[in-house]
Amino acid sequence: MRPPGSRPSVTVIGAGFGGIGTAIALRRAGYSDITVLEKGDSVGGVWRDNTYPGAACDVPSSLYSFSFAPNPRWPHRYSRQPEIRDYIEAVAREHGVLDLVRFGVEVATAAYDEDECRWHLTTTTGASLHTDVVVSAVGQLSRPAIPELPGREEFEGPAFHSADWDHDVDLTGKRVAVLGTGASAIQFVPEIAPVAGHVTVFQRSAPYVVPKPDREYTGLHRRAFERAPRSQRAGRLLTWVVTEKFNKALLQDTWMKKAVGLGWRGLLRTQVRDPELRRKLTPDHELGCKRVLFSNAWYPALTRDDVDLVTSPVSRVLPHGVLADDGTEHAADVVIYGTGFAATEFLAPMQVTGAGGADLQERWKSGAHAYLGLCVPDFPNFFVVYGPNTNLGGSSIVGMLEAAAGAVVTLLDRARTAGARSVAVRADVERTFDDEVQRRLRESVWAGCQSWYRGSDGRISTNWPGLVAEYQRRCAALDPADFVLA
Known part of the structure; x- marks a missing residue:
């Protein structure tokens, strides 16, 4: 049993940002008993997994970094x-945490023992370990989502998700069907089009680009940097200010939103001369509603000429093609x-059991929620x-992660100073917070x-309803009365 006032052991799940x-x-902060469990063979998270052609960040590097x-x-x-990916590894090494990572370890279950005030973890290989504290950092974009289309298993050629790119497949001269026009597709389609024999892109909804x-x-x-x-710090600050204004534009009509709209319209008109193709590429939703x-x-x-855009929905996958x-x-x-990814299925497929046998997946069956996206009642x-409601429509997620x-x-x-062995958010505090977030x-x-x-029920469980600065302030000003120490 950990002596009161001592620093607890901490297990972090995931080795991304x-x-x-x-x-x-x-x-x-002085904690030394730290273990990082990573199911992959290196650090990096989504930046290790997404190796498709053209994969890149859409936030400037000066801000998309610690x-x-x-x-x-x-x-x-x-x-x-x-x-x-190399940056994440270099920072981990320089700050002495790379050696704390255990690779090839995927957590299957996490159960809280109230008598011991400890968490018992089991891995997918059946191994077990015990820890005082668990921090899940598996992210929102770690589990690729492939639609259950009729005939999908009957396709006779190579088929893969962009987040699990098969580099052994030579696309030279091949007829390639791309399903989806999201953030990944708009990066890899321009890269593969000059190589492939023909590319057919199936678009469900036109994005604003x-x-x-x-x-x-x-x-x-x-x-110079x-x-x-200071020159690089100045660039980071300027980028942060601009992206915060972009975040604000997603919450209310501002000059920034109008400017972004003009940028989209100008790009579409100058780069697409065909009126019919322009019509297909015109979104049917308000700017910012989707990424x-x-x-x-x-x-x-x-x-x-060797790329076709299909806007008729996919009906089924055929052995040698796709039927619209x-x-x-x-x-x-x-x-x-x-x-894309199963972004709203937080922590799945990991099974987490808290105090009193509380089942986290059952608790979240109507949509995930947590205080500041961080703490769940009954899970000390x-x-x-x-976590839930900490994603951004704009700006750098790294600022949210640091907060x-x-x-x-x-x-x-605070728990250590008070001689407590556990800390958990109060249920009424988390409920009030969730009500506020969902209202906004x-x-x-x-x-x-x-x-x-x-x-599927319409609940927004991913995004933060404010600016990054607000989240940082709230994380830095936690009210002790909102938590239970035991």
Whole structure:
């Protein structure tokens, strides 16, 4: 049994930005008994898994990085997947947490023992371990979603999800069917179109696509960032201000929203000359209701003679192609699913049992919810980083993750100082918070259409209804009266 006042053992699940950032925050606060469990073979999370052609971030690198670990040697303003994965590993190594990661370990169950005030974890291989505190940092975009289309298993060629790209499949000269036009598809379609024989893109809903002001950093840039770090910090601050205004534009009509709309319209008109194709590429929902995408290459890719855009829904998958609802058969040698992730199925398939036998998946069957996306009543010493209602429509999620990690440290420090062995949020506090969040979300642009932000019942369980600054303030000003120490 842990002596009162001692620092607890902490197990972090996931080694992406959230898990590595939390481990670093704990280590910097003096916690030494830290274990990070990672189901993959390296750190990076989504930036390890998503290796599709053209994979890159749509937030500038200066902001899409830890505030305490600036990287003056980013090759581009918007970093590519390999660069971000390498950055996460480098930061983990430099801050002494890379050696804390146990790779190839996937947690199957987590159960709280009230007598011991400890969590008992089992892995998918049947191994078990015990810990005082659990921090789940598995993220919202870690489980690819493939639609259950009729005939999907009957397709005779290669078929894979963009997040599980099969690099052994040579697309040269092949007829490729791409299902989906989300953030991944708009990056990989322009990359594969010049190689493939023909690409057929199936679009369920046209996204808003705006210009991406990317550029390659020169040696002069990198020398300036290294010798005058304030220049990079100034760029980060400016980017943060702009993205916060973009976040605000998703919550109310502002000049920024009008500017983004003009950017989309100008890009579409200048890059797509065919009126019929422009009509197909015009969204039927309000700007911001679904994720706004950034690309300079998406529209030109769709104007190629060897690329077709199909707006009729997919009826079924055939052994050698895809059948649309209008009865047209589209031949294909390869099918690529750019169909996103099961973002609203938080922590699944992990089974989590709290105090009194509380079942987290049962608790969340009508939509996930947690205080600050972080704490759930009846689940002492259990925290979720990048949890319910902490996603952003704009800006960098890293700022949210750092704030959440700081809150974890604050709560554990308070429990230790008080001689308590556990900390949990009060049920009435979490309920009041969720009521506030859902009320604000019902007034947001995200309530106006169906998207991956919402569950099948319409509840928005992914997005934060305010600015990043508000979330940071609330995480930094936790009221002790809102929590129960035991």
